[in-house]
Amino acid sequence: MLTDVERSTPQMAPERKTMSWRHRTMISLRHPATILGAILIAIFGYLIVAPVVSMLLGAFQVGFGDDTRIGQSAGSLTTYYIERVFTSGVSDIIFYEPLRNTVVLSLAAIVTSLALGVPVAWLLARTDLPGRRWFSTALIVPYMLPAWTFALAWTTIFKNRRIGGAPGWLETLGFTPPDWIAYGPLPILVIFTMHFIPFVILLVTNAMKNLPDDLTEAGQVLGVPAAIRIRRIVLPLLTPAILSASTLIFAKALGEFGVAYVLGTPANFSVLSTTLYQSIQTQQPGVAAVIAAVMVALGALSVYVDVRFLREMKRFATVSGRGLRGQAQRLGRRKWVAFSGVVALFTTSVVLPLGVLVLSTVMRIPGRFEWSNFTLDYWLGQNLPTVGFSEGILVNPKTWEAAWNTIWMVGVAAVAAGVLGMLVGYVVSRAPARWVGTTLRSVTFMPYLVPGIAFAVACLSLFAVQRGPIPALYGTAILLVIVMIADEMPFASRAGTSAMMQLGRDPEEAAQTLGAGWFTRMRLIVFPIQRNALASAILLPFVSGVQGLSLVIILATPGTQLLTTLSMTLVDNGYTHAANGVVVLICVIALLGTWLARTLFRADLSSGIGS
Incomplete structure (x- = not known):
């Protein structure tokens, strides 16, 4: 019989440590956050990872209908699609030229957006600009509007009969814009710039507010000119925020479909997103899978650059215990010049596009500003000469x-x-097993790497046919809802994680001590405390979903038509008045939803993006 001393001999220590490790593991696995995390990993693994994997496999498997042309049975492995995209006689048309156009446009949009957005962010964050609080909200309105709102407004003004088939406002007034102004890369770049400036303002303004005054003041005392202080002190400290804005713009521009489709297609100017769409429309899913895989790789590369450089730039920390006074710099005589510039930006990015769209829906002849030319028929009329859409917008x-x-x-x-x-966020902040939270964060972040139209192709490849107990979902509303949920998880999960990390364990542990179960604690304590954060996590997906086109253009059918796809159908039919009117309705819904969320729940759009 062993004595107490014998039981505690060193030879028994490893066994005790093993039992302690096993005990901790069992407790960890039984924790509600671990169980919930495992369930969520399984759900998102099927909704996010499986479609991407299915799409990638589609690039190497013979598709149904291609077996005769390729000479292999459907489902067998092949390199036909890879060769057609990268090495065939049509490679330059279907891939290399669109790739060059995409990269050049994206990089140019980064430069122009930063060149305008960073100075505006400085005016809003660091100066005594009149009305800067109002402008801080007003200048992010373009983010709430579909990017192709600006494209439709542009064509309304600048299109010509030589390419567009119908006159724009300028042509009606006697001036015919050249083709390179009406369509092609220049207008696309201008639209991208106006749409992406809010990203720069949102991401850079907060960094501007955290700039310590003592560094710039020290340079001023030493007689360093203002331009050098900005170049050597301010811009290096803003590098992380600027880099984040740049990668976000690149990822957004990479998958933007509507602008390139409206302004590029008439001029035969293609980018990867429009080429991908045309591949689907012409029944080439294998080619589409290869192009989508390239877009995924480019998106992943941009995020890798962001993460890698931000990790190395922690030395640019700007929040410290001293020097952070955040005093507004006086603009003096330049105040009203700066104010005029900001007003001009707001006018060209918000007032002018919306005004043009609204006016275009009440004019019989575009650009003729006469009372006899104004009408409400396109809103309320009957028996209009637009086949298939013969009633006014509001009565159709x-x-x-x-x-x-x-x-x-x-x-x-x-x-x-x-x-x-x-x-x-609850799993990431509460799960005892770190790998659960890490895995879940990685899985939910994956859609950010995949442009919207490429993710739509991925989901189509998985859900177009029945797989096991899951029926074919193509053409159903369920598929659209599922895809929208999956596509918005990167922002929603980051917002949720940020909120849950700030919530202490004390309220939940107190309720648990009183015998409250997990569901009760979540329903009565956690979610009520986080209601404002929840509203913010809902607001961003709503605004994005209402205006989203790239994600749904491939998946929507006549029975599941959305306002965005309806507008694009009207554009294809040449029904400009109706298309512009539908876009105006989209803008009203997005702005109204944002206003209600901010009014009722104090939801902040910038917190969703910033997370």
Whole structure:
């Protein structure tokens, strides 16, 4: 019989440590956050990872209908699609030229957006600019609007009969714009710049507010000119925020479809997103899979650059215990010049595009500003000469069907994404096993690496046919809602994680001591405390979903038409008045939803993006 001393001999220590490790593992596995994390990993693994894997496999497998042309049975391995995209006689048309156009446009959009956005962010964050609080909100309105809103406004003004088939405002007034102004890379770049400036303002303004005054003041005392102080002190400290804005712009421009489609297609100017769309429309899913895989690689590369450089730039820390006074710099005589510039930016990025679209819907002849030319027929009329859309926008059943589909599908997806984002944040902040939270964060972040139209192709490749107990979902509202939820998880999960990290364990542990179960604690304590953060996590997916086109243009069918796809259908048919009117409705819904969320729940759009 062993004595107490014998039981505690060193030879028994490893066994005790093993039992202690096993005990901790069992406790960790039984923790509600671990169980919830495992469930969420399985769900998102199927909704996010599986479609991407299915798409990538489609680039190496013979598709149905291609077996005769390729000479191999459907489903067998092949390099045909790889060779067609990269080495065939049409490679330059279907891949290399669109790739060059995409990269050049994206890089140019980064330069122009930063060149305008960073000075505006400085005016809003560091100066006594009149009305800067109002402008801080007003100048992010372009983010709430579809990017192709600006494209439709541009064509309304600048299109010509030589390419567009109908006169624009300028041509009606006697001036015919040249083709390179009406369509092609220049207008696309201008639209990208206006749409992406809010990203720069949102991401750089907060960094501007944290700049310590003592560094710039020291340079001023030493007689360093203002231009050198900005170049050697301010800009290096802003490098992380500028780099984040740049990678975000690159990823957004990479997958932007509507602008390139409206302004590029008439001039035969193609980018990867429009080429991908044309591949799907011409029944070439294998080619589409290869192009989508390239877009995924480019998106992943931009995020890798962001993470790698930001990790190395921790030395640019700007928040310290001293020197952070944040005093507004007086502009003096330059105040009203700066104010005029900001007003001009707001006018060209918000007032002018929306004004042009609204006016275009009440004019019989574009650009003729006479009372006799104004009409409400395109809003309220009957028996209009637009075949298939012969009623006015507000009395047309197709409009209301698309509006209802947009509101309920995007609403359900936004609420689900917000709730799931908070649950992801709960797992990341509470799960005893770190690998659970790390895995979940990586999986939910994956859609950020995949441009919207490429992710739509991935989901189509998985859900177009029945797989096991999961039926074919193509053409159903369920597929659109699922895809919207998955696509918005990067932002929703980051917002949820940021909020949950700031919530202490004390309220939940107190309720647990009193016998409250996990569901009760989540329902009565965690979610009520985080209601404002939840509203912010819902707001961003809602705004993004209402205006989203790249994600749904491939998946929507006549029975699941949304306002965005309805507008693009009207554009294809040449019904400019109706298309512009539908876009105006989209803008109203997005702005109204944002205003209600901010008014009722103090939801902040910038917190969703910043997270």
